Each structure stands twice: as C-alpha cells, then as structure tokens.
Amino acid sequence: MRGLARAACLSAAFLAAGPVGAASHSILEFSDLAGWAEDDHAEALAVFIETCRDLRDPDWATLCQTAEEWDDARLFFELHFRPVLIEDGTPMLFTAYYEPELRGSRYRGGQYRYPIYSTPDEALDGVWLTRAQIEDRDALAGRGLEIAYLTDPVDAYFLQVQGSGRIRLDDGTAIRVGFGGKNGHSYRSVGKELIRRGELDEHSVNIDRIRDWVRENGAEGEELLHHNPSYVFFREVSHVPANRGPLGAMNRSITAMRSIAVDPTYTRLGAPVWIETDGAQDLHRLMIAHDTGAAIKGAQRADIFFGTGRAAGRRAGTVKEGGRMIVLLPIQRAYATAEGI
Template sequence: MAGPVPKRVLITAAAGMLAVVAGWAAFVTFFAPAVPISPKPVMTTPKAKLEPATFAQLPGWRDDDHLAALKAFLQSCDRLIALGPGKAGPKGTRAKLIEVCKAAKELEKPTRVSAKAFFEDRFIPHRVLHKEPHGLLTGYFEPVLEGSRKPQGKFQVPIYKRPPDLVNVVEETQRAAKSDGLTHLRKTKAGTEPFPTRAEIEQGALKGQGLEILYLDDPVDAFFLHVQGSGRIEMTDGSTVRINYDGKNGYPYTSIGRYLVENDLFPADKMSMQAMGRWLRADPERARKVMWQNASFIFFRELKGHDADGPLGALGVPLTRGRSLAVDTAYHELGLPVYVSAPKLKHATANGGFRRLMIAQDVGSAIKGAERGDIYFGSGERAGKLAGITKHPGNFFVLLPAPWPKTRKAAG
C-alpha cells in the first residue's frame, strides 16, 4: 500500500566526503579545469607493494563475522565467472579468483566457523605498503529522495539517462584509475569530441533530447546524488524507483569542499555536512557557480527486476551494507576480499574500531591510491550520517588467492 512520501533525507552528509577526498581532487576555476585535460586518460600509480602476512597478524581477524563477508563475496562470483579471466586487474588475479568463487559456490550451509576456515584456506593476506603508514577511509551511501516523473510544482531539477552519443574511452571499472584524462567522449560524424561540462549541461546543453528520466526538487540534492552514484526515489504517485550510475560526461571529479576552503569561501574548521548544505542552499545562484567547479556530470538508469533490490557497484552486483568497499582498480582487482583495520573509526561498529573483511565491489572518481577505500554504509538518513563523518586512517590487508591445495596455518 502506498503511503505518504517520506520526508526527504538530507544528503548533505555527502559534503563531508567531498571535503575529505580533497587531497585527491583537482583544483579548478569557474567553468574550466585548472589543469590540462588530456583526451587520452593517463594512469598514474604511485608505488606500492604487497607484503605477505599471516591471518594471525590481522588485528581482530578471529572476531569478525566471516559468514557475512562470505555472503558479500558470493554476490560477486556469478558476475566474475560470467566475465571470464580476461586481462583485468593487477597481475591477472581474476582467473585465480574465479576458481576460488567456484569453490565458494560449492559450500554447503556455511557457518561463521566454516566461512573463516574457507578464507584462510583459499587466500593469503598481503599488507599494503606505500610511503605513508596509513591509508584513508571515507564512506558513501544511497540517498532517499522525493521525485516526479514529470516537471511539476517544486520538481524542476532533471536527472538524465545516458545519452546515445556518449562513448567510453576506458572501461567503467577503470574510470577512477585512469581519471587524469577524459574517460568518456561524445561521438560525432567527424569522430569524437569532449562532452558538455556540468555547467553547460545545467544551462541547457542536453535540453530537448528526451533524456530526462525524473525530476528532483533541489539542485543540491541532485548534485550529491551524482557524488553518491545511486539513489532511491519516492515518487509523487507513491511508487519507489531505484536509479544507478550509467556513465558520466568524462571529466575528472573535483571536490567543491576543497574549492570553498582554498578560496576562503568557507573556513576549514567549520566544514561539516550540515554546514555545507546550509551554505549551498542559502544562495542558489552562488551554489550553482560553486557546484559548476565540478565539471563531472553523472547519467543514471532506472533499475528493474532483481537489479532494483539494491544499488549496484561498478562490478554490477548489489552492494552489501558494511561489507562492500570502493577501491582503486589500478591496484586492486574487483571482487577481491580486503581486510580493513581502522581502530579510530569507532562510530560504525558497536564494539569500537572498524576491523572487518570487506569485498572490493565498487570504484569512485575520488578513490585513488593503494590504501584508499570508500565504505558503503547502506541506504537512508542513518547511513548518510555515518558516511558523512567517516574520514579515518586505516590499513588494508588484501587477500590474494592462494596456491591450491594449501596447508592452512592457525590464524589465532
């Protein structure tokens, strides 16, 4: 039964993420990037290495819910098997990962104990080492918003589907790893050319092409929806639709949080999710120009059938709250388990500290680095609050498929 439309979730929590990823975002001036945009993406990967470890060296390993991690891992398996070995991922790990997936699918009624044993049997943990002692963890979520199928009343902000002339320069799973140049272009009779920027699109560059799939009532909500990459929309007729990322205009993501701070428009020590939202909504014209600093613009598709059960990650499988992790695919193959140790991240767990086996199932334009991760916190207001205050140091232990058979060592 359709009930009243829920109150819009304030997704200004995403602003916190915009601020914390500032170190990885390019500084831009109004309407144009301040750094040259190469039409061909250039992948820059600072040096990092993987050092073999033991499960006993993973802080809190034996206390984790390995069955929950196994269920998230299995979400990826059918997709990985369908994709085949290919050439994706560093060191061609996908073929070995597919073999582990096949073994996981044969498990009968796994328990927390047997799931733990499975990971210990089939994988070897590797500590991620680079020039810094820790990496950085942020969070993301699926906002819940109000919307309309047609422009009416307060619903005047269009959400666009993927244009037919948009072409990929790189695979979607590699868009963050190769985001130094244009990742998408517009196909023309003469070849290809850059797609319109956010500013150009919002000033009518796509108007009249029939690309609008629904309308929101707040341009700030629409902007943060682009940052999150998915959303659940409560429609005026009482129905609910789920929309998901389906391409972008190709430009690198730029943090408006950093723009505000670096241009003395907002004090760094006052930056918060609530304050960012208030600042943007206080002056719509000012907010528009600031949001145009991020030339990147996202296109969406409406999910149908089983796909609509939850937001989909870059791997094309439903994300699992608290277990799905967005990573940099320049370093890590999608589908790999990654044990995350972040003792200072205490707001996301009941027992204090975040020590959890997660699965690399997504990417993000701001997620760049060997030990850079984005935790999926779920849907709705509470998830948004958790995501918005997540900016914590952490360490990764990547689980690489082990030679099989393997003699299992005690993990402690």
C-alpha cells in the same frame, strides 16, 4: 563521493584488473589483522559468494567453486588466502558513501523542477560539456532524456556524486537509478573548495554542511557546484529488488558495511579486503571490493558503503579516517604478486 560514480559499464575492464604499478606488496599473517577473530566471517563469506562466480581467472575460479561448501567461514578464508598489504607511499584514507533516497516526479511542475538525465549520445565519445555548460545552456532540455525531476538542486548534485539512489515518486511508486555515464571531466571536490576559500575547515566539512552552505548562498552556491566540472548521467535499475543494495561496478548489488569501493589498479574487484580504521568509526571487518569511484585512487584508498537513506548518509558524511586495508589473495596469487611475477 564520496564516492563517486559507479561505472558499471566498465565492469568488464575492472574485472580483469590486478595489482600493478609502483607499489610494494607485503604478505602478512592472519594474526597480524587486528580484530580478525572477532568478525562475522560467515556474513562476509555470503557477500563474497554473491560475486565470486564472476571471477574468471583460474586461481579465483577454482577457489570460488568450493566456497559454498564450507561451514566454517573463517577457516575457508585462512586456508585459501593470504593477507597482502599493498602500499604506494600514500597514507591510508577511508571515506564512505551511501545511496540517497529522494522525492521526485516523472513530470516537471511545482516543486519538481530539477531533472536527472540519461546519457546523451554526445557524451559517449569522450569529453563533452562541463557541468556549468550543461546547466547554463540547458543543453539537455527537451530531448526526452529526463528520467525524473527532483525537488532540490543540491539533492540532484549529490545524487550524481553518490552515483546511484532511490527516488520515491509523487504517484506513490518508486524507481532506482544507477550510474549510466559521465561527461568525461574529472571530479573536483566542492568540499575541498570550501576549505580552500576558508568557508569551512577540514574537521567540520561533510555533506550536510556543504548542502546547507549551497542552499544559504543562492547564486554563489550554484557557482560552487559548478566548481566540479564532472556531470553524471543515470539509467533506471528498478529491476534490482527493494531489499537489495544498489548496483556496484561489478553490476551486482552491494551490501551495507560489507562492500567497499577501491582502486582496481591495485585491488582486484571481487577480492576480500580487511579494513582497520583508526578514527571515530573504529571498524575492523572483512569487506568485499565491489565498487569503484572517481576519487578513489591509490593502493591505500577506499570508500565504505554505509547503506540507503538519510541516516546512512549522515553517518557516511562524517567518515574521513586513516588506518590500513589488506587485500586477501588466493595463496599462489599472493606469493606471485609479492615476488613481482
């Protein structure tokens, strides 16, 4: 993941999380945010309002009650929030993710040979079989857990990495799947493994390069995917309208280029987050912390949602940038956090 399994089933725990741990908290001024005045604050406010109702703490709940009454979105943020830079000593790293759109079938046959599964009972209790063990033993076959069959094992793998996707079925219909669970093993990057082996360099590694390498290397390509022991299971979420994004960790649709995955240990889910990237993307915009990811760990670590489909995937796969992100907190919360209260 890019980003990584979106644990909607853990949303209640994440919603209660706040900044903790060995991190520094510095209050900034809005004038310190590069490009703040030029952003579309109304668009960001609309996205914020969609999940604001789920924030139950008094300082957030009171603020959310008035959010829809404001015509001047920029003024709303400036009057009710303070920017807080949270740092844990690790340099900022932005990556990006997307929602794949794949071809599949409800039935196995012909080109449709690679299943995605719903969660088995054994995986509900903690650590279960690794990816290699699940696939080598065919451990899930014939148990009625198959949701759909895809045409490509690499597509099935990256669907797990992204954690959600749309599948266009051979009968002309479509389904959407979201994160349903996992086998309890930690995510390990196959991109980093290819760099370690000297097959790719850190400047050229992206989803398309990894995909090509796996397809071109047969059994060795399959073995590379097994380097990642984490295995993700799915659930159907086809009730989510086609014109909306996939569900994030708050169990609500996320929005392209306005939703971001964060580490909820440091950043409250639902909070506005200002980002400044210093790479090719050069993004300066207000995002909302809507999601999480297994590889998104740290106060200055984030994953930007780029949207649905192959074009979004190509763009997302190139993102590996520095910069900084600043969390917007309600005023009293901001000063209490900075003082360690």
